[in-house]
Amino acid sequence: MTTTTPRVASRWSRFRGSYLLYSFKRDLIAQLSLVVFIALVAVAVLAPWLAPMNPYDLAQIDIMASELPPFWVEGSDPTYLMGTDAQGRDLLSTILYGARVSLIIGFGAVALQALLGVSFGLLAGYLGGRVDAFLMRLADIQLSFSTLMVAIVVGALVKAIFGGATFSAYAVPLLVLIIGLAEWPQYARTVRASVLAERHKEYVDAARVMGFTSRRIMFRHILPNTLSPIFVISTVQVANAIISEAALSFLGLGMPETQPSLGSLIKSGFDYLQSGSWWITLIPGLVLVVLVLVINLLGDWLRDVLNPRLYKG
Amino acid sequence: MALLDVNHLDVRFALRRGDVQALRDVSFSLERGERLGIVGESGAGKSVAAFSLLNLIAKPGYIAGGSIHFDGRDLTRMSDRALRHVRGHRMSMIFQDPMMTLNPVLSIGDQMVECLKAHRRISTREARAIALRKLEQVQIPSPAARLDQYPHELSGGMRQRVIIAIALLLDPDIIIADEPTTALDVTIQAEIMALLLELCEKHNVGLILITHDLGVVSQVTQRMLVMYAGRVIEQGPTREIINAPQHPYTQGLINALPQMATPGSRLNQIPGSMPSLDNLPSGCAFHPRCGFVERADGTTRRACIDEVPGFVTSGNCRVACHMVAEMLDRERIPAEEIR
């Protein structure tokens, strides 16, 4: 990002002496959460190589092997470790692929939110006046609806306009767009608040006296100093986006069943809960809960560490 | 025995990198009605000294050793209940920021009444009468109206007057004032200091004035301590120290003032800056900045680098400096005799 060549050694040594690492070493929950999170991300990313089957490949699906229970339940087939779903897909493989879809949508939506929210927040906070009033009233209006409701309305509209088939084909980018648009105000507000705090510090005045343009002051001077809160809310927002996607999918506005996310897997299994095939819903549900939980725990830890009132220096 | 007797006080802060010693071996005493100044730059430990006198050090700080005898009783061994009685009643404190003492949601009158009723069995009516009298003493314009005002309605100077009135409320023996006028303008500062001095003299109240301003100390106090990096390095009658400082740091501090140099010429600066308490130099903490580590003949005083200096008596003053000890050729005062 910066112009000077990075001094790798000194950065590393600075990190090793930092408070961030110090508190991480003392926080067992943070360590466990990070391990679980990395493990989940790794298996999701490596799904095509790890998964015993490719759930997107219709040729590999054996409809006769549908609704088989996981290995510890009687009547299971050892080929399907976690059992199979109603269409006969290997549940373990489907979960791995589903987690991948969920994570892609989660991170993608947060990237979009951050792009919008950080830009609007910076503009509103630094320029103030009418720009600020307009952007923040917009955010207020949007926040007065539940974000999920906004997503449902936008999702339903998009689905109605493009039709089910097109929607299914572009489901991932469209969901990123929907969730990204629904949740940018959180970012914008946080960024604006910290920009307002930074804007009156003397280093900003010093930059103005030097004659730098507003754009350079915003991005080069103020933005790097608002990164800690951005970092903290990003973790929470990733968890929220994954949940939002799951909720949308559960309502039938999310990923199609042919490329299931964790949410649409839960939904597809929901119909079979009554017939005794509980694992189709419960196992992906458990994965979703664990994934969201570890992200939130990491976020909590980060917030405590980066809280400027607790940590000075 | 003096009214207040501090002996070999050690205060530490338990931090994650280990203990940091904020005060080392601080000893001084205060007679009834005497005014003492504690001078030092930021980080010298003067505010810690003030807080520890009332045993008000907040965690992670704690008193690690030494004693504070007030009126014959050791404050470091007192129960919380007895301490509360001493605070407020016998010793009160004035802070730099009046808002630390004033509760923003209570009127001035209510705060004063509450304070009085906590310590004395009197009616609200009597308490208000006392409060009004104290506000008159601190020369606040229209004192009766102030009782029903809130702290934010008053100017900075007026708030500090209210604080002084509250400090005087229970007729204490000692007032500890920690940089009471630093946040105020010069003209207001002069008035507040004059008021404080006048009240202390009139009611025979002792004053411990903590400040970085040597001018204020010379105007208000009779004796002074100079602190550097958690230790007292020089103490004695204010006039003598100001006119003829002996410790090289005190000399440097006074000579660095703009009024000590001809206008436009170079100021006599002390090189370097105060060391941080968790990384003190060996021997005398001032030796890396001191011009007297080398003798006039070019040889080095090893003691400055190796050994923490003890106090020697010089005139009416006590100085902790190897150079002064060598020049006077005096033995250091045995630790148990330092009061």
Added chain:
Amino acid sequence: MSSTAPAQAPGQAPEAASPLLEIRGLEKHFSLSGDFLEQLKFRKGRIVREQKHVHAINGVDLDIQRGEALCVVGESGCGKSTVARTVMGLLHPSAGEIRYDGQRIDDLSHKALMPYRRRMQMIFQNPYASLNPRMTIQQTLEEPIRLHHPDWSPQRVKQQVAEVMASVGIAADWGARYGHEFSGGQRQRIAIARALAVDPEFIVADEPISALDVSIQAQVLNLLMEAQQQRNLTYLFITHDLAVVEHFGTRVAVMYLGRVCEVAPTATLFARPRHPYTQALMSAIPRLEDDRPQHIRLEGEVPTPVNLPSGCVFHGRCPHADERCRREIPALIATADGGQVACHAVEEGRID
């Protein structure tokens, strides 16, 4: 006049005696009333628009000669920092004009102002806030040079940084470190280095030593004086500390409630303060040789700059105020010993 210095920089005004900076009739008001909707009030059955203003400065005239250090003193709220920030273009004046080297600069566009940005620099009060915490010292010092000399090679930029670091007594290996690793005095050195990096001729210093310890104040003041001698700088020095003024200033302007009440050469002002406020201010400095406070007692406190008093702004606290002082605003008049004072009593000869 002791303050004239030989003109040296290229592109300067033809007469060497013309002031470097002229401030004329400068006013700055801040609105207290918020935006349009918040200003609407319901009064006597009608909706009216009400606006309240803080009158931070009300008609300030000052000249700064080349090579001098003009100190502006006054208590908090007197508008001295607002003058500094308005001169540097951080605030837009409500009225009046500022001329630099004969050219009006308060209404220039960002682009047209750029050449002046290089010639005028500023040092701030709080060394803990004036350095960007996310930039190394090297980056902090290189940035302004790159901006103002886009054609310089990286080697030349580095060389300039090294020179300016050496001139303020910063070790070369500080460059890779961040601001928070240094003490207040060291940070203020870095801030001074940043201001000097683009070779300015005029520096506005807004309380540059107020946040520092006594022994460090002396170091920084010495540094500022050395820089003035070596680089022939002109200073506008804002402070509340009269002892520093006496040592540092060529001339002194005393401000009270947004107005200049006295301007004089430093020695003259300290030998014979004319304005009653200046006298009170000087008597209030705690001096080492005093055994007791010996100040002139003023009545009351500084009024708020929201509702300014009529006439002379000082009349409510002045022991010499009469009917005319309450009615009529005094103008700055020249005194016999080279200063200017805004006081009816001095003008009429009522006080010395």
